[in-house]
Each structure stands twice: as structure tokens, then as C-alpha cells.
Amino acid sequence: MSQTLTVANVKELIPNRFPILYIDKVTSLLAGKEIIAEKQVTYNEDFCQSQPDNPHMPGTLVLETLAQAGSILILKSPEFLGQTAYIGGINAAHFYDLVRPGSTLQLRFAITKMKGNVGTADAKATVAGKKVAECVFTFIVGAK
Template identity: 60%
Template sequence: MKKIMNVEEIMAAIPNRFPIYYLDAVTEFEDEKHITAVKNLTMNEDFFQGYFPDEPMMPGTLIVEALAQAGSLLILKSAAFEGKTAYIGGINHAKFLEFVRPGDTLFLNFDIQKVKGPVGTAKAWATVEEKVVTECEFTFIVGDKEQKR
């Protein structure tokens, strides 16, 4: 797996931080179109301690959050959206098809389908060992970064 971006480069681009930061690397990037990011899961993840601790698995909502972070990175690193930020406007047709467990490598894919003004749509899916574990559609809104007060 060839890394295009590492953790430090990703963290410089998106605002998410621990404990709600879920990207370890980027392996594919096509400006304004597609990204594949990676999340390596270990038993040390805090959510494994409380979410079905006898049968640990990553909560589906956090997989969707990881997909959104990959999408945010694609948007923020794309030339057309330079200096902007991205927000989730909607999540549609989310399906959770397989469990994601400690030791898995989660590949997070986000494809922008359409952009009209500041609003766009995307298809997103997560895989483990090339098997789709989660899929959904996003509506996103691109806006100016708010100034810190």
C-alpha cells in the first residue's frame, strides 16, 4: 500500500482531532473526484472498550464519520475548494453489511458525484479485505471557514 498522505499531512488539512479522528493515511487521490483513505484498527481504540466489549466491533456511526472525514479531506485538498471547509448536509441510504473488528484495515472511499454551487453529493463506501462493509450517500455543503472569536 503506497501512502500519498500520512497522518501529519492529513491533520494539517482537516480540523478533526482525538478522540474523533479516524484517518491514518491516504492511498488514492483524484482532485475533486475520488479519495481512498485508511484507518488501521487496533484493540486500543476507545470505542472497543464499551461497544460490545465481549465481541468488539466498530460502531457503524463511526464508520460513517470516518467516511465523512475522508470526504472532507478530498474537498479541502481539491483546488476548487481551497480555503473552504466542508459540512455534512445529509446521509442517505446507509447500509452496514459486515462487522469491523480490531485488527482490520478499513479502506474509506469517497466519490464526488455532483457539485452545484456550495452543495454536492457523493457516494461513499468502506471495505475490509476488498469486501464492502458499509456504504452510504452524502450531501455536503462547502462554506467559508468561520473566523475564531
């Protein structure tokens, strides 16, 4: 069964807070499998203010946002209760377009393999259905 979460629910799960909490809502969560989340990118973001002639969300922050979505998925999955996830690696990262203020960044993080406490996930970020970034995360699930 799919779940949805508000930003208040997200704040109960992950320690990130403004200005580094990037998930605004979770639109779909299939525990242990896949999460789809959203980030509303606004001109008021610190990263847009620091580049006034070409405001956009840096690619590294797009990957961080995908990682936050992955953390939520892992923390909401019964098999990982009481644990947390750590990034072990980012592979095959590709960036296709800039994410501008006014965009809704949609994030998909899908677990593709688990072996013991190590897993991999395909992650993709889109804006208006157009792919802006993708990568493969390696993650480790362990005690908090």
C-alpha cells in the same frame, strides 16, 4: 495526478484529533473527484474497550470516518481552496458487516455531482475487499 498523505498531512487539513481522528493515511487522492483512505482498527480504540465481549467499530463511526475522508478530498481540491465541507445529509446508508479490531478499513469517497456549493458523493467502506458500509452523502462547501 493522484496524491498520498500521511497522518501528519491529514492533521494539517482537518481539525480532528485523537480520539476522534480516524484517518491513518490517504493512499490515493484525485482532487475534486475521489479519495481512498485507510483506518487501522485496533483493540485499543475507546469504542472497542466499551464493548469487550463484542469489540467492533460502530457503524456511525464508520460513516464519520468516510466523512473525514470526504473533508480531506474537498480541502485538497483547488476549486474549494480556503473553504470547508459540512454534511448536509446521509442517505441510503447500509451496513453489511462488523469492523473488528485488527482490520484495515479502506474508505472510498467519490464526488458524483456538484451544483453551486452543494454536492453529493458515493461513499463505501470495505475490509479485505468486502463491503462493510456504504451511503450517499450530501455536503455543502462554504467558508470556514
